Amino acid sequence: MLTHDQAVTTAHRLAAELEPGAIQRDRDGATVIPHDALSAVDSSGLLGITIPAADGGPGLGPRTLAEVTRILAAADPAIAQVPQGHFLMIDILAVHGSPPVRKALFADVLAGKRIGNGLAERGGKHAQDLRTRITDGVLNGVKYYTTGALTSAWIAVSALNETGRLVLAFVPRSAPGVTVGTDWDVIGQRATISGTATFRDVPVSSVIDYASAYEVPQQLGARAQLVHTAIEAGIAGAALRDARAYLRSTARPSSEAIRAGHDSATADPHVRHRYGRLASRVRAAEALLASAAATLEEIGLGPASPAEAARGSLTVAAAKAFASEIAVEAGSELFTLCGTSSAAATWDLDRHWRNARTHSIHDPIDYKYAHIAAYDLSDVPPPNHGQI
Known part of the structure; x- marks a missing residue:
């Protein structure tokens, strides 16, 4: 079983394999399914890192x-x-899955099979205004933002049952009646291919009472948001990394800098000021991420008191809101640092801003700040759902 250090080493090795193809995958978008990259993720052993030890996994935490x-x-x-929803489903199964369902699905995950998501919908008042239904054990509905579903082994689909209660069905991707499209046309995070999934008369047997997951104080939402936070921190770090590389290897000093006696872009005091400021803010985002992860590690995945649930949710909310802002800032600021030539399409440096901007609006950060303030100023606990 992987230890923390082994998982991190594996992630670095996988990242080195993924990075050279990132620009082309961004350019391809949904026209080319990134099978090789996703196969590398699936075979890395990282998909099962959070499966509890009692269920045969390494039991690693946030x-x-x-x-x-x-x-x-x-x-x-x-x-x-792509595996963000997968890790949420691992947590849900760990807490609310029956032993037979956990045994079957966790065995598949440990064998390198991924769980995609079918949670959000279009056409309603909001993304969770569900029209998908399970009636007499048969699933019908249409989902969008189905990150990971296209190439997964399983899809976790939210639906309302005959009584109108929220449930979660685990459906084989290959089941008859399941169709996943490539109609994903966005400015960033293009290789996720999070398009439309359609379920027509699909029999289901593995169903969890999903509503109960959020009827008690919990850390499911905070742990899901932690992964989103890590994605933003990663984007910010990548933008800073590429700005540094460009400044050191390619950027020319501005004519103003030359007239002031600075013969390289890296010697320009204004570039140094902006770079230093940005580097500090990126490192702050990484530190908030690490702090939030440590907090969730302390609280654990099982039942939490209202105070502990609030502490975990709000710690992650602060980290997510800040990382989202810094990722967008870094994706834009790198052009101020690097100059006009850095905007050439050949570098594809704009992907950092596009990825950050697209991902950062997954859920509104203004509400995160509002919940933090309401708790600090008026002792109002945050709502008990998965978006905080």
């Missing part, structure tokens, strides 16, 4: 998950996002 995700996101944040 600290490992956050660092592994950040490392992979710095190489290719779209590929790093």
Whole structure:
């Protein structure tokens, strides 16, 4: 079984394999399914790192998950996002899955099979205004933002049952009636191919009462948001890394800098100021991520008190909001640092901003700040759902 250090070493090795193809995958978008990159993820052994030891896994926690995700996101944040829903499903199964369901699905995951998600929908008042239904054991519905579903072995699909209660069905990707499309047309995170999944008269047998997961104080949402935080921190770090490389190897000093006696871009005091400021903020985002992961590690995945649940959720909320802002800032600031030539399409440096901008609006950071303030100022606990 992998230890924390072994998982991090594996993530670095996988990142080195993924990074050279990141630009081409960004350019290809949904026109080319990144089978090779995803096969490398699936065969890495990292998919099962959070499976509890009691279920045959290594039982590694948020600290490992956050660092592994950040490392992979710095190489290719779209590929790093593909198993985000997978890790949420591992947590849900660990807490709420029946022994037979856990045994079957965890065995598949440990064998390198991934779980995709079918949670969000279009056409309603919001993404969780569900029209998907399970009636008499048969699933019907249409999902969007189905990250990982296209190439997964299983798809976790949220639906309402006959009584209107929220449930979660685990459906084989290859089941008759399951169709996953490539209609993913966005400016960033393009290789996730999170398009439309359609379920037509699909029999289901593995169903969890999903509503109960959020009826008690829990850390499921915080742990899911931690992965999103790690993706943002990874994007920010990648933008800083590429800015540094460009400044050291390619950037020319501006004419203003030359007139002021600075013969290289890296000697320009204004470039140094901006770079130093940005580097400090990226490192702060990484530190907040590590702190949030450590907090969730302390609290654990099982039942939490209301105070502990609030502490975990709000710690992650602060880290996620800040990392989102810094990732967008870094993706833009690198052009100010590197100059006009860095905007040439050949470098594809704009992918950092596009990836950050696309991913950062996964859920509104303004609400995260509002919940932090409400708790600190008025003792109002954050809502008990998965978006904080």
